[in-house]
Amino acid sequence: MSMDFAPPKYAQVMTAIQQRIRDGEYAPGTMLPSETQLVREFGVGRTTVVRALQTLAMQGWIEREHGRGSFVKGRPEAPADRVRPGLTATEHGETAESIVSVERVPAPRHIAHLLGVDERTPVIARQRLTKQGERVSAVETFWFPLEVALGTDLDKPDPLRHGVRQHLQAVKHLRFDHVTERLAARKPTKEEADILGSTSPVLGVLATVHDAAGSVLFALSLALPGELHELEDVYSVR
Amino acid sequence: MSMDFAPPKYAQVMTAIQQRIRDGEYAPGTMLPSETQLVREFGVGRTTVVRALQTLAMQGWIEREHGRGSFVKGRPEAPADRVRPGLTATEHGETAESIVSVERVPAPRHIAHLLGVDERTPVIARQRLTKQGERVSAVETFWFPLEVALGTDLDKPDPLRHGVRQHLQAVKHLRFDHVTERLAARKPTKEEADILGSTSPVLGVLATVHDAAGSVLFALSLALPGELHELEDVYSVR
DNA sequence: CTCGGTTGCTTGTCCGGACGAGCGGCGAGG
DNA sequence: CCTCGCCGCTCGTCCGGACAAGCAACCGAG
Numbered sequence: 001m002s003m004d005f006a007p008p009k010y011a012q013v014m015t016a017i018q019q020r021i022r023d024g025e026y027a028p029g030t031m032l033p034s035e036t037q038l039v040r041e042f043g044v045g046r047t048t049v050v051r052a053l054q055t056l057a058m059q060g061w062i063e064r065e066h067g068r069g070s071f072v073k074g075r076p077e078a079p080a081d082r083v084r085p086g087l088t089a090t091e092h093g094e095t096a097e098s099i100v101s102v103e104r105v106p107a108p109r110h111i112a113h114l115l116g117v118d119e120r121t122p123v124i125a126r127q128r129l130t131k132q133g134e135r136v137s138a139v140e141t142f143w144f145p146l147e148v149a150l151g152t153d154l155d156k157p158d159p160l161r162h163g164v165r166q167h168l169q170a171v172k173h174l175r176f177d178h179v180t181e182r183l184a185a186r187k188p189t190k191e192e193a194d195i196l197g198s199t200s201p202v203l204g205v206l207a208t209v210h211d212a213a214g215s216v217l218f219a220l221s222l223a224l225p226g227e228l229h230e231l232e233d234v235y236s237v238r
Numbered sequence: 239m240s241m242d243f244a245p246p247k248y249a250q251v252m253t254a255i256q257q258r259i260r261d262g263e264y265a266p267g268t269m270l271p272s273e274t275q276l277v278r279e280f281g282v283g284r285t286t287v288v289r290a291l292q293t294l295a296m297q298g299w300i301e302r303e304h305g306r307g308s309f310v311k312g313r314p315e316a317p318a319d320r321v322r323p324g325l326t327a328t329e330h331g332e333t334a335e336s337i338v339s340v341e342r343v344p345a346p347r348h349i350a351h352l353l354g355v356d357e358r359t360p361v362i363a364r365q366r367l368t369k370q371g372e373r374v375s376a377v378e379t380f381w382f383p384l385e386v387a388l389g390t391d392l393d394k395p396d397p398l399r400h401g402v403r404q405h406l407q408a409v410k411h412l413r414f415d416h417v418t419e420r421l422a423a424r425k426p427t428k429e430e431a432d433i434l435g436s437t438s439p440v441l442g443v444l445a446t447v448h449d450a451a452g453s454v455l456f457a458l459s460l461a462l463p464g465e466l467h468e469l470e471d472v473y474s475v476r
Numbered sequence: 477c478t479c480g481g482t483t484g485c486t487t488g489t490c491c492g493g494a495c496g497a498g499c500g501g502c503g504a505g506g
Numbered sequence: 507c508c509t510c511g512c513c514g515c516t517c518g519t520c521c522g523g524a525c526a527a528g529c530a531a532c533c534g535a536g
Contacts, residue, residue, distance in 0.1 A: 008489060034516060045491040047285075050517085058296075065500030066517050082320075087475055181471045185439040185464035187424035201423040201439030204464070226423035226442070233419045237325055246519060272486060283521040288487085305528030431487050 009044050010203045012054035018043070021061060021072055022103040030179040032062060082233035085222055086181045086207030089140050091166075092130070094159035100127040100139075100195065102157040104146075111143045114189040114208050129195055131153045137228050139192045148174075168217070175214040181205055185226070192223045241246035247282050254280070256345075259299060259310055270308040278451050316447060320471035323460055324419045324445030327378050329404075330368070334399035338365040338433065339379070349381045352446050352457040362387045367433055377430045381457040386412075387408040406455070415450040419443055423464070430461045439464045 007015075020026045033041070038049045054062045055204055060076030106120035113125065124144040129136050142154070142164060149155045152171050160167050168174040186204040191198045205222040245253075258264045271279070274288045291308055294300045298314030344358035353361065362382040367374050371435060380392070387393045390409050398405050406412040424442040431437045443460040 010489080011280060036516085045493095047492085048490065050519095051489090052247070053517095064517070065498085065516080067500085069516060084473060087473075144330045156262060178474045179474075183421075183441075183469040183471070184467060185441040185462070187439055201425055201464075203421070203423040203441075212315045224423070226439075229422060231421040235322060235325075235419075236416045248519080274486085283523095285522085286520060288489095291487090291518090301488065303528085305485080305530085307486060 002053055009042075010048045010051040011148065013038070013044065014056055017052065017056060018061060020162060022075060022086070026072045027182065028072050028199060030072055031068075032072065035226055041238055049057050054095070055135040057223055062138075082156070083231050083232070084179065085205050085229075087177050089142075089220060089222060090164045090176070090209065094128060095163050096159050098128050098130065099157055099159055102126045102155060104155070107143065110186055110206070111221070114206065115143065115145055115216055117145065122146060124155045126154060126222075132228065135228075137225065138197050139188075139195050139223040141221045143221070145218065148172075174209065174217060176209055176217070177214075179207055180210065180211050181207045183231075188223050196225055197224070198225060203231070247280075248286045248289040248293070249283065250394060251276070251280055251287060251388070254295055254374075255290065255294060256299060260313060264310045266312040269306075269335055270310065272307060287398050289399070293394055310441070321469050322417065322459060323443050323462065323467075323469070324417050324447070325414075326451070327445075327458055328402045328414070328447065331399050331401050332366060336366050336368065337395055337397055338367055340364045340393060345381065346448055349457055349459070352444065353381065353383055353454055353455045355383065360384060362393045365394060370466065373466075374475050375436050375463065377426075377461040379459045381459070383456065385412075386456055412455060414448065415452075416448050417445055418448065419445045421469075426461050426463075434461065436463060441467055441469070 007119065017026070017032070021028075032038075032053075035046055035049050035053070038053075039046050042049065052090075053064060057064050061073060062070050062212045063073055064070045065223060104122055105125045107115065107117060107123045109119050111123070112119045112121060115142070117120075117123075118196050119175045123146065124142075126142040126144065128140045128142075132141065144154050148168075152167060153160060154164070154167065162170075165176060182205070183203050185201050188196060188199060192202065196202075203222075203224040203226060205224065206219070207215045207222070208219045211217055255264070255270070259266075264270060270291075273284055273291070276291075277284050280287070289301060290301055291300065295302050295308075298311060300308050301311050302308045308361065313421075332387045341363050342360050343363045345355060345361045347357050350357045350359060351363070353359075361384065362380075364380040366378045366380075368376045368378065370388075382392050386406075390405060390406065391398060392402070400408075403414060407414075419463050420443070422442050423439050426434060426437060426440045430440065434440075441460075441462040441464060444457070445460070445463065447455045450474065
């Protein structure tokens with residue numbers, strides 16, 4: 001009788017209590033059975049029950065009051081984090097027709113500023129597009145410092161099958177730590193307008209990707225046409 | 239000898255270890271002393287040391303690997319949450335000259351949809367502007383269902399000194415629970431363009447404010463000119 | 477040299493017991 | 507009637523011990 005991979009007992013107790021809250025057996029606002037009662041019911045030690053209750057409290061299922069009891073708060077809502085256009089772009093694979101151009105160019109001022117280099121320092125500009133059906137739905141430009149692109153395929157016009165993030169991780173063991181995004185409405189540049197086939201306003205996203213030390217690995221700039229992109233964000237204000 | 243309010247021992251152990259990480263005594267990547275060693279050093283039981291280590295791991299200070307040891311990750315960074323234009327607008331106070339108009343109007347389609355009512359249902363439209371110096375920097379329109387505005391000053395053109403959120407909380411005991419924001423680039427409407435004195439692209443924010451039951455309390459629509467507003471967001475991708 | 481078992485260190489989980497402290501009801505005394 | 511102290515219930519914290527399991531290094535057999 002080998003129950004392979006039986007979850008730890010405190011997790012079993014947690015799951016049981018969560019189920020009862022979902023089922024309405026333990027209604028919000030009501031008091032849970034006392035620790036002693038739960039010990040008897042589940043046939044485990046109090047340490048185990050307490051661990052389960054503490055974890056449930058930390059996850060927002062219940063509230064514990066010293067000397068009174070544990071009280072049901074309800075199903076905790078996941079903080080439904082928002083869309084991260086900057087990160088998403090680094091994870092998308094490429095196809096032959098999605099590549100617009102891959103060039104070595106002098107860094108424009110705003111990009112040089114983001115990368116922390118002098119204006120007109122040579123950098124690799126890798127421009128791609130994404131499609132929804134036949135329509136071009138976004139223009140993405142990556143800006144890599146030469147020392148980052150060195151030894152990678154980022155400066156070659158061949159499509160990266162698994163995206164920029166995987167490529168940098170696999171080839172140069174670079175790990176992303178955090179991303180800074182700056183978001184504003186603007187008119188598309190002439191070049192973007194040509195590719196998009198429209199001059200209507202775009203959501204401009206300027207992102208920098210950093211390593212654990214906080215250094216900028218590279219920058220990217222997205223043009224998301226307003227008619228096609230809506231970023232949704234739900235947040236708690238309790 | 240009364241040590242008033244001595245913190246629990248596991249918290250003392252946590253604080254000591256945090257201090258050593260901050261001081262560099264325990265450098266990132268290195269292994270912490272084993273639980274047994276910490277038990278000896280601090281003169282507490284292993285349960286206490288384990289509680290301290292588990293809590294530190296949950297807060298992101300260390301990582302624990304079964305059978306290997308506990309390893310320092312570093313000072314955990316607060317997840318620097320992003321700007322919430324929708325919420326901010328509900329918290330700003332008003333002045334006499336910031337009010338553009340307060341009218342009872344039939345709900346336009348997209349607003350009716352957000353509020354969950356039929357098109358052209360009468361609602362209160364409260365339009366305001368914000369300034370940076372002399373320049374109008376944003377146009378904010380609140381859309382209140384009549385039953386929400388009932389008994390409040392929201393349908394009166396007098397400035398709300400402490401903002402919409404405080405007013406609804408104080409007068410009708412309505413508590414905000416969460417906000418849903420939809421964000422896109424668009425052209426300003428004719429009306430917004432007149433007020434802003436510009437037709438350049440704006441960041442359009444459509445937000446709904448919900449109570450704990452998930453019902454929509456009201457909606458608001460912001461027009462933030464792209465040249466003046468940049469939303470910044472930093473997030474971890476580890 | 478290579479392979480596989482043994483051994484020792486580490487964390488993961490669990491138990492049963494212990495004492496303290498917050499809270500609320502109840503009854504005795506004012 | 508009100509007040510105050512006692513008591514029982516609850517959670518908060520802590521201990522020492524126990525066994526399982528992951529991992530790495532060592533060592534002998536082949």
